[in-house]
Amino acid sequence: MIHLNRGATSLGIFSEEEVREGLRSGRFVPGDMGWREGMANWQPLSQFSEFAPSGGLPPQVGPPSISLTATRATAAGKTERLAIWSLVLSIVSLFSCGFILGIPGVICGHLALSKIRRNTTLEGHGIAVAALIIGYVSITLWLILITPILGGVAISKLGNTTAIAKTMRVQADVQAIKTQLQLYESMNGFFLTTEQGLQALVTQPQNDPRPTRWYQLFKEMPNDPWGSDYIYRDPGLKNPGGYDLYSAGPDRQADTSDDDWGGG
Numbered sequence: 001m002i003h004l005n006r007g008a009t010s011l012g013i014f015s016e017e018e019v020r021e022g023l024r025s026g027r028f029v030p031g032d033m034g035w036r037e038g039m040a041n042w043q044p045l046s047q048f049s050e051f052a053p054s055g056g057l058p059p060q061v062g063p064p065s066i067s068l069t070a071t072r073a074t075a076a077g078k079t080e081r082l083a084i085w086s087l088v089l090s091i092v093s094l095f096s097c098g099f100i101l102g103i104p105g106v107i108c109g110h111l112a113l114s115k116i117r118r119n120t121t122l123e124g125h126g127i128a129v130a131a132l133i134i135g136y137v138s139i140t141l142w143l144i145l146i147t148p149i150l151g152g153v154a155i156s157k158l159g160n161t162t163a164i165a166k167t168m169r170v171q172a173d174v175q176a177i178k179t180q181l182q183l184y185e186s187m188n189g190f191f192l193t194t195e196q197g198l199q200a201l202v203t204q205p206q207n208d209p210r211p212t213r214w215y216q217l218f219k220e221m222p223n224d225p226w227g228s229d230y231i232y233r234d235p236g237l238k239n240p241g242g243y244d245l246y247s248a249g250p251d252r253q254a255d256t257s258d259d260d261w262g263g264g
Contacts, residue, residue, distance in 0.1 A: 003121065005033045005042065010078070010121060016050060023051060082112035083124030086131035090138060098142035106135040166225035167260065170247045173222050174262030177201075177230060177245060180217040187213040191234050191243055198232045224260070228252045 004011040022028035030046035089105030109132040116122045188211040196205040201217040224247035236244030249258035
């Protein structure tokens with residue numbers, strides 16, 4: 001592959017056939033500078049043996065090495081913009097905005113490194129690496145700083161976390177029992193009676209109405225977080241058209257103010 005420059009402008013990287021076709025079509029001119037792996041310096045296309053006319057062209061007068069070196073340095077001097085953006089965002093994130101700028105800075109740094117690896121004419125590898133280091137350090141520092149703050153806010157808002165955990169446990173248990181009660185009703189056409197109780201989901205009831213189809217739906221019935229059985233009534237007092245299912249709550253006494261209905 002051949003790298004081509006025209007003055008200070010990079011034309012790109014081309015195969016020999018593309019360069020030959022470009023010279024025929026006028027896209028490239030013999031004075032365009034070319035370089036490929038293994039060459040010490042850039043040379044005009046007219047000095048490439050495979051592109052020279054059959055009669056040959058006279059060599060250029062004067063030492064080309066100075067202009068070639070300058071041209072090559074100019075071509076290689078283009079810094080990937082994402083590397084610069086990454087460094088700016090990462091540095092600013094150290095002092096303000098934390099994640100808002102730190103994360104985009106890290107993303108820009110990785111994108112810059114990826115583009116530099118694919119295009120060897122681009123510079124900025126060191127800038128991108130430095131930006132990534134600063135970005136990750138910034139994110140880590142802000143995590144250390146805000147985690148206790150967020151934890152304190154969360155605890156203050158949640159209050160008694162133990163009570164909340166117990167409430168969530170009741171909600172989960174009530175929902176699970178309701179699901180199995182609905183399955184029992186779909187198999188038999190009726191719900192359990194108050195006398196049969198929830199234990200009929202564990203062992204087959206022997207009193208009427210007896211189920212025509214019965215499966216063990218619970219290996220054992222769960223207790224509420226305070227160690228009491230869940231209360232089941234059909235028909236219900238709160239739900240006369242259906243059934244009641246709830247926990248007696250911390251006082252373990254049914255039909256008091258601290259009864260927990262699991263959100264139902």
